Structures are given as C-alpha cells and as structure tokens.
Amino acid sequence: MPKVSEDHLVARRRQILDGARRCFAEFGYEGATVRRLEDATALSRGAIFHHFKDKDGLFLALAQEDATRMADVAAEQGLVQVMRDMLAQPDQFDWLATRVEISRRLRTDPAFAREWSRRGAELTEATVARLERQKEAGRLRDDLPTDVLVGYLDLVLDGLIARIASGHGGENLSAVLDLVEESVRAQHSAE
C-alpha cells in the first residue's frame, strides 16, 4: 500500500468540505443525499466517510469551520463585525439557510444539539473575552453583566442568520447594526 502523505489527507478533507458545503447549500440538509454528496465532492461515499463518520459529522465539521472563522473575527473585532461581514458576503447565504433548517432537529435530538452547541462555544468564548477586554478599557457599558450583553449580541446574530436565510437581508440592516453596536458601548463617550 502506498503511504498517504499528510498533505494529501488535508487536501482531500478540504475537497470534501468544500463540495459538501455547496451541496448542503443547494439541496438543504435533508436534500443533501449521499449520492449528491458524491457528485458534489467528486468522490465515492467510501472516500467521504473515511474522513467523516456520517452526514451529521460532515455537517458539524462545516459548522465548526464557521465557528472558528467567526470566533477569529469576534476575538479581534467583535461580534457585530462578524455580522457586518455576513451582510457583505452574499455568497454565504445559501449555506446559512441550511443552518436554519436544523432548528427542529436541535430541539428534538439532544445528542445532536449537544454536538452543535459545542461548536458554538468557541464563538461565545471569543465574544466574551473581547467584551471583557472592552469593558476593562472602558469602551463597554458596565451597568449590565457580560452574559446579558453576549446573550443580546447572540440573539441579534440569530436574527441576522434567519433574515439572510430567508433572502430578505438588505435595506437598513447596516444602520441597525450601528444601533446594536452603540447599545452595548459605554455611554459617557457619546459624541
């Protein structure tokens, strides 16, 4: 048997994730059958599920990628910037709809919900860490506990994902995000 290089494994994993993301985006969670995942990745089911346990595993790996990317932005620039980036990247809209489609599953399948929220934890931690730094620097309002501010920003993020998923993002959302940002900021610096 030929020795498979590390580079090859990484590239193969990338190929699968990119194909699967397109496939989920186009057909939705239910519609992304194994057959369609094969077509989208140009790989056999054997090859795909050598790298990922099952369809759920593939889906959760994509969610993990989102969470990591969003956490990076949140850590440096805050969760509102994550939302501004979403507004600016219409090519991600289709995938976001898939995130919304799993709502019922999250509510009815505790094991899946647990895996899903483990992914979200990374983003929450990055957001909390940044908010704490902002608070120490006097840029954040200090009359509310951090968990309420995080809960607030998370809720707005969920709203934005739902909005984008249903195709009516637009109009004044940029001004709305300004308002969101302002409402967690320290008030004494009111210009």
Add this chain to the structure above:
Amino acid sequence: MPKVSEDHLVARRRQILDGARRCFAEFGYEGATVRRLEDATALSRGAIFHHFKDKDGLFLALAQEDATRMADVAAEQGLVQVMRDMLAQPDQFDWLATRVEISRRLRTDPAFAREWSRRGAELTEATVARLERQKEAGRLRDDLPTDVLVGYLDLVLDGLIARIASGHGGENLSAVLDLVEESVRAQHSAE
C-alpha cells in the same frame, strides 16, 4: 341541500386551523401531508380544501392569525411585549419551528415570499404606528429614523423566533429584552 349556517362555517374553519397548526407543529412543513392534515383535523381532504385552496393557503392562513394577534399586542404595548409574550408561552414553540423551516422556500419562491410578506405587513404597520406615537410622546429616541428602529426590533424578533424554534430560549433572554427596550427609548428619562 341543507343551508349551511354562517356559524357552522366559522366553526369548521376554526377546527381546520387548530388541527393544522398542531399538525405543522408536530411534523414540520414538509411532514404535514394531506393524510396527516386529515387526521389532525378529523375532516376529509375535500372538507379541508373547500375552505383553503391548498396546503400553502392553510399555512399562510395560520401565519395571518399570528400576524393579527401579534399586531394587536404590538399596537397597544409594542413589539418587545410581543417578544415577552413569546417567551412566556412555551406551547407555541413547535409552531414557531415551522415558520423557520420555510426560510429556503421564502428565498427561492417569489410568489410564496410575496404572500408571506403581505402577512408581515400588518405587524410592521402596527409597530410603526406605535413607535410614531411613542416618538410624539417623547418616550422614543428621536435621533434615528423610525424605519431603523422597526428594522432593529424586527431583527431581534427574528432572532427570538429562531432561538425558540431550536429549543434554547431561556436563561437571560428576559434581561436581554430589557436591553432591547431600553435601546430604543428616549435617553433623557434615564433613571
């Protein structure tokens, strides 16, 4: 043929809507087959579709009921109160998930999206009217256009629906809604 009384028609319509709401809640939008709608309403497909054009018509009629009820609350007490009511009524959670499930359809089916947003218009109008009254009474911040404030409250509402649909409402959402309410209020009355 016996003359069907007006009362009977109204009662029959009510029976269909209540059954259909439970059916959508339990099986989701796709899963609510005609057969299951018959079971849930205890009526034949002939009787059901005498009152409603098709499954979409039934679904949109339920959305219309939601919109009207929410608009009534929004007109008197504002959109944040609508959200507080949602938090307080866990029995509506299942149906909310169905609202979320149609996101993809809203994005890809313009005719359906048009019908859907006609329902939302009633709620938006009630919200705008109340915000305008609050603004005149000096209780609303006046440094932002009303459409931005409405867009903001709508976004938070979408977030709340998404959150409830996926089963993790809870924790600090009541305090989060206090923050939302405060952030649209006039600041000079800061206690």
